[in-house]
Amino acid sequence: MFHHDARFLIASHLENQHPPDSPVAGFATFRFEVEPDMEDEDEPVAYLYELHVSPQSKQKGVGSLLLRGVEAIGSHWSMKKVMLTVLTVNVNAIKFYARLDYTIDPTSWIASHPLITTAPRSEAPAEDDEQDPLGPEDRDIDYLILSKILPSSTNSA
Ligand SMILES: CC(C)(COP(=O)(O)OP(=O)(O)OC[C@H]1O[C@@H](n2cnc3c(N)ncnc32)[C@H](O)[C@@H]1OP(=O)(O)O)[C@@H](O)C(=O)NCCC(=O)NCCS
Numbered sequence: 001m002f003h004h005d006a007r008f009l010i011a012s013h014l015e016n017q018h019p020p021d022s023p024v025a026g027f028a029t030f031r032f033e034v035e036p037d038m039e040d041e042d043e044p045v046a047y048l049y050e051l052h053v054s055p056q057s058k059q060k061g062v063g064s065l066l067l068r069g070v071e072a073i074g075s076h077w078s079m080k081k082v083m084l085t086v087l088t089v090n091v092n093a094i095k096f097y098a099r100l101d102y103t104i105d106p107t108s109w110i111a112s113h114p115l116i117t118t119a120p121r122s123e124a125p126a127e128d129d130e131q132d133p134l135g136p137e138d139r140d141i142d143y144l145i146l147s148k149i150l151p152s153s154t155n156s157a
Contacts, residue, residue: 005031006049009069011062019056026053028066030074035083038106038122045147046074048084051093067100075150083147091115097146108145109136119147 009028012018018025029050034042048070053062067082074082083105086093094115103119104111112118 003031005033007031007073009066009073011053011057011066013057019054022054024054025057026051026062026066028070030070030082032074032077032079035107043080044078045081045083046070046077046079046150048082051084063096064100071148071150079150081147081149083145085143085145087143088113089142094144100148102146102148105145105147109139109141110144113144116144116146 006029009030011025011027012023013025015023027050028048030046030048033045033047035045035047037043048067051063051066053066071082082102084097084102086097088094088110094113098116103117104113106119106121111121
């Protein structure tokens with residue numbers, strides 16, 4: 001969270017209208033990063049590291065507000081997409097991201113989940129690509145990589 005490249009969005013209650021313990025309703029942490037896509041090409045992305053809404057503020061649109069804020073900032077700075085990881089057991093968060101049109105990224109080790117759509121993947125790997133015999137279960141992978149392509153006036157591809 002305290003990485004020097006981390007950026008924060010904080011949603012706070014209006015003055016004098018917040019619960020006694022804290023004015024903060026939720027926050028998002030993200031970084032501008034470059035991630036390899038399926039063709040190993042570098043893609044600029046806004047990578048979401050944390051998204052938390054306080055218990056009193058859940059299901060009131062705060063999470064969507066923060067995520068849309070990250071999307072708007074990413075789009076403004078010509079990021080191709082927003083990416084994030086979510087634990088497969090965190091079904092509430094997966095439903096939330098699915099509701100906001102996130103899909104399983106082509107780079108996710110786990111390629112399908114009953115609660116969320118999988119983004120189209122490229123065709124079968126070329127014949128000389130090395131096949132990895134290990135699946136996600138062999139590697140104890142318990143998270144999905146999700147993403148959403150961003151609109152951008154300067155995204156030409
Ligand atoms: C996941 C989380 C960020 C959602 O924030 P939120 O402010 O409650 O979500 P919103 O009110 O903006 O909901 C947006 C949509 O997602 C849906 N949604 C939100 N929480 C949901 C849940 N638990 N189950 C099903 N759908 C859910 C809402 O119904 C809403 O859909 P609608 O537009 O049809 O009404 C929040 O629950 C949270 O902080 N969870 C704990 C931390 C966490 O798991 N973070 C994600 C880590 S990857």
